[in-house]
Amino acid sequence: xxxxDAARLQMAFTLIFHIVFAxxxxxxxxxxxxxxxxxxxxxxxxxLKLTKSWQKGVAIFFVTGAxxxxxLSFELGLLWPEFMKHAGPIIGMPFSLEGAAFFVEAIxxxxxxxxxxxxxxxxxxxxxxxxxxxGVASGILVVSANGWMNAxxxxxxxxxxxxxxxxVKALLNxxxxxxxxxxxxxxxxxxxxxxxxxxxxxxxxxxxxxLHKKAFKIAITFGAIAAILQPISGDLSAKDIAKRQxxxxxxxxxxxxxxxxxxxxxxxxxxxxxxxxxYKIEIPKxxxxxxxxxxxxxxxxxxxxxxxxxxxxxxxxxxxxxxxxIGTLLLIIGILFFIxxxxxxxxxxxxxxxxxxxxxxxxxxxxEAGWIVTEVGRQPWIIHNxxxxxxxxxxxxxxxxxxxxxxxxxxxxxxxxTWLMGRQIKSLNNSKIEA
Amino acid sequence: MLYVVLFFLxxxxxxYVILAGADFGAGIIxxxxxxxxxxxxxxxxxxxxxxxxxxxxxWVIIMVVILWVGFPKFYNVLVVYLxxxxxxxxxxxxxxxxxxxxxxxDAFKDKxxxxxxxxxxxxxxxxxxFLGITFGxxxxxxxxxxxxxxxxxxxxxxxxxxxxxxxxxxxxFFTALCAFLASTLLIGEAKSNERALFxxxxxxxxxxxxxxxFLVLSYGFINNISFVTDFIKNPYTIGLVTLSAILIFPLTxxxxxxxxxxxxxxxxxxxxLILLAALIVxxxxxxxxxxxxxxxxxxxxxxKVISVLGMSLIxxxxxxxxxxxxxxxxxxxxxxxxx
Numbered sequence: 001x002x003x004x005d006a007a008r009l010q011m012a013f014t015l016i017f018h019i020v021f022a023x024x025x026x027x028x029x030x031x032x033x034x035x036x037x038x039x040x041x042x043x044x045x046x047x048l049k050l051t052k053s054w055q056k057g058v059a060i061f062f063v064t065g066a067x068x069x070x071x072l073s074f075e076l077g078l079l080w081p082e083f084m085k086h087a088g089p090i091i092g093m094p095f096s097l098e099g100a101a102f103f104v105e106a107i108x109x110x111x112x113x114x115x116x117x118x119x120x121x122x123x124x125x126x127x128x129x130x131x132x133x134x135g136v137a138s139g140i141l142v143v144s145a146n147g148w149m150n151a152x153x154x155x156x157x158x159x160x161x162x163x164x165x166x167x168v169k170a171l172l173n174x175x176x177x178x179x180x181x182x183x184x185x186x187x188x189x190x191x192x193x194x195x196x197x198x199x200x201x202x203x204x205x206x207x208x209x210x211l212h213k214k215a216f217k218i219a220i221t222f223g224a225i226a227a228i229l230q231p232i233s234g235d236l237s238a239k240d241i242a243k244r245q246x247x248x249x250x251x252x253x254x255x256x257x258x259x260x261x262x263x264x265x266x267x268x269x270x271x272x273x274x275x276x277x278x279y280k281i282e283i284p285k286x287x288x289x290x291x292x293x294x295x296x297x298x299x300x301x302x303x304x305x306x307x308x309x310x311x312x313x314x315x316x317x318x319x320x321x322x323x324x325x326i327g328t329l330l331l332i333i334g335i336l337f338f339i340x341x342x343x344x345x346x347x348x349x350x351x352x353x354x355x356x357x358x359x360x361x362x363x364x365x366x367x368e369a370g371w372i373v374t375e376v377g378r379q380p381w382i383i384h385n386x387x388x389x390x391x392x393x394x395x396x397x398x399x400x401x402x403x404x405x406x407x408x409x410x411x412x413x414x415x416x417x418t419w420l421m422g423r424q425i426k427s428l429n430n431s432k433i434e435a
Numbered sequence: 436m437l438y439v440v441l442f443f444l445x446x447x448x449x450x451y452v453i454l455a456g457a458d459f460g461a462g463i464i465x466x467x468x469x470x471x472x473x474x475x476x477x478x479x480x481x482x483x484x485x486x487x488x489x490x491x492x493x494w495v496i497i498m499v500v501i502l503w504v505g506f507p508k509f510y511n512v513l514v515v516y517l518x519x520x521x522x523x524x525x526x527x528x529x530x531x532x533x534x535x536x537x538x539x540x541d542a543f544k545d546k547x548x549x550x551x552x553x554x555x556x557x558x559x560x561x562x563x564x565f566l567g568i569t570f571g572x573x574x575x576x577x578x579x580x581x582x583x584x585x586x587x588x589x590x591x592x593x594x595x596x597x598x599x600x601x602x603x604x605x606x607x608f609f610t611a612l613c614a615f616l617a618s619t620l621l622i623g624e625a626k627s628n629e630r631a632l633f634x635x636x637x638x639x640x641x642x643x644x645x646x647x648x649f650l651v652l653s654y655g656f657i658n659n660i661s662f663v664t665d666f667i668k669n670p671y672t673i674g675l676v677t678l679s680a681i682l683i684f685p686l687t688x689x690x691x692x693x694x695x696x697x698x699x700x701x702x703x704x705x706x707x708l709i710l711l712a713a714l715i716v717x718x719x720x721x722x723x724x725x726x727x728x729x730x731x732x733x734x735x736x737x738x739k740v741i742s743v744l745g746m747s748l749i750x751x752x753x754x755x756x757x758x759x760x761x762x763x764x765x766x767x768x769x770x771x772x773x774x
Contacts (some may be wrong), residue, residue: 084503097751405522
């Protein structure tokens with residue numbers, strides 16, 4: 001494995017790991033404060049128990065997200081020093097604001113976790129709200145920095161130099177809004193379905209049913225609403241990419257020949273040698289419409305781009321199919337959930353709980369696939385059309401060992417956190433809820 | 436505005452060293468306690484740093500962000516040539532953070548606690564050690580800045596600048612300093628019958644700090660390391676070090692009498708004086724390499740970037756500092772100061 005591949009794999013691996021923990025740490029506080037509010041309003045001890053259980057989950061996920069995030073803030077420089085040398089000053093704004101938001105979140109979380117019975121009830125609850133808001137703000141700001149890599153702006157690139165830097169313009173780059181919206185909804189969908197799935201499994205196993213049903217309802221409501229809204233954001237993203245990164249769009253759809261009235265491919269197997277897709281389902285003229293809002297619009301194909309600016313078409317295409325496929329599935333299930341609120345008998349059927357149990361990891365699979373589309377789809381560029389990834393990598397050889405170290409470390413952490421969560425739930429199920 | 440940014444950089448560094456240093460030290464104290472005392476320390480540590488440790492460690496992120504935004508070329512040298520110790524610091528920060536949370540939030544308190552405890556203690560020792568080593572490497576003067584990475588060996592470029600007696604001594608010095616800060620902090624938070632334990636730890640670690648500090652300077656002087664030879668010539672440095680030497684007497688005195696506020700105040704002052712003395716020696720040439728030294732000011736970004744960064748820091752500071760102060764106050768860290 002060469003240094004560049006090792007560095008890219010390490011970055012991919014650490015991001016894939018961090019994203020899961022960051023999303024749960026960002027979204028679960030919302031579930032927690034809803035349960036907390038219900039406890040304050042109803043004084044039903046089940047809600048207090050639920051709040052305190054979720055709080056432990058938040059603490060464990062938050063710290064894992066925070067330390068892996070700290071590692072990432074260093075890794076940007078450690079792995080891509082040339083990138084940070086030039087991009088650092090330009091995208092410093094979202095990162096310094098993110099630092100501030102994260103600080104606020106950590107302070108609020110300190111109050112929340114340790115504030116039970118020590119500070120006033122209302123203020124205590126409010127610090128939980130701050131945790132949630134600051135977490136989402138952090139997420140949006142980091143995604144904005146990523147948006148800049150896709151849509152570099154706020155500087156003039158003259159003779160290989162980055163001049164006239166305008167950090168505010170870089171923060172508000174053309175991609176920030178569509179990406180941040182898509183990611184925030186994705187985080188709520190993925191975490192909502194994951195948490196709901198865990199509780200659905202407990203209901204299926206007939207443990208602490210009252211508590212787990214309440215938990216399920218709160219989590220899935222967030223997840224379902226986000227999943228139903230996601231297509232709107234997906235449409236905005238697709239139109240934005242069609243305009244700014246046509247090669248990424250072509251790779252997502254494995255679209256080789258430039259033509260008008262282009263069909264949308266669903267699934268299929270990409271043959272990069274023959275430049276064709278077999279076993280796909282075609283929806284006539286749909287890609288032209290989705291990308292440009294016109295059934296007969298021309299969509300540029302991969303053949304019209306030079307080889308050295310094309311990403312790995314197969315990976316991007318498959319990842320995109322997985323994301324859209326699961327997204328659609330979760331959208332339908334989200335609607336089914338709202339129907340189930342009218343048809344209460346569904347809630348007595350084991351198949352209902354089995355379905356949600358099986359869906360638990362799906363949101364995260366879609367979310368990771370989406371990031372693979374964004375990141376692999378941008379290759380070979382680290383800054384779109386400005387700097388190539390291979391020119392940004394660290395000159396230090398032997399990155400493969402660093403990659404192995406992170407694989408071992410984060411695998412252990414993943415196992416440990418999963419095991420800890422299992423123990424939390426076990427302890428919760430064994431406990432009695434007292435009024 | 437450049438000086439506003441530099442001020443924030445320095446304040447973040449000082450706060451990270453004092454606050455996170457005390458956190459690291461807590462784990463070190465636990466490591467070097469007898470079995471029975473370990474339990475006492477563990478409980479006290481949880482009560483004292485539990486609510487605040489996460490916030491304490493964000494100062495390093497602020498530092499990193501200021502460096503890469505405001506002084507990208509300076510940051511570039513650090514991440515390229517000190518890649519290995521920085522990665523080891525990250526490994527330590529990760530292990531320490533998760534083990535601290537795991538051991539308190541694990542639903543069952545069983546044998547797995549032993550694993551968390553040891554992970555927490557060992558990483559609490561190794562993280563400041565590598566932080567100190569990294570700092571040592573910036574002043575040791577063995578970093579070779581080059582564009583031709585194949586002309587020199589991996590060892591010369593990426594290992595020799597930090598893996599040496601001097602840098603390791605600086606690392607040990609910083610580690611001892613962390614232990615000292617933690618024990619001073621814990622004196623004020625311990626129950627009265629347990630206070631003697633931390634008073635003893637504070638006195639021992641104080642002596643270790645002084646001895647190690649002396650060793651670092653002597654070693655540097657004997658081996659003609661320019662940082663050290665200039666350190667003992669610079670009038671500001673001499674002034675600061677003399678002041679810190681004088682202040683050791685009220686410090687040890689207040690520790691002996693287990694005075695909470697005074698010992699914390701004097702311990703904090705010590706760290707500020709030592710760090711300032713180290714930073715002022717070659718200021719603004721904060722990074723000494725094999726051939727030249729690198730001025731932090733010369734690596735500053737354009738005026739526009741610096742002024743936006745400065746404004747963000749001021750606004751961020753106005754939001755964060757009151758909240759942080761309130762957090763410390765609520766959990767009685769500052770309450771003792773008000774008495």
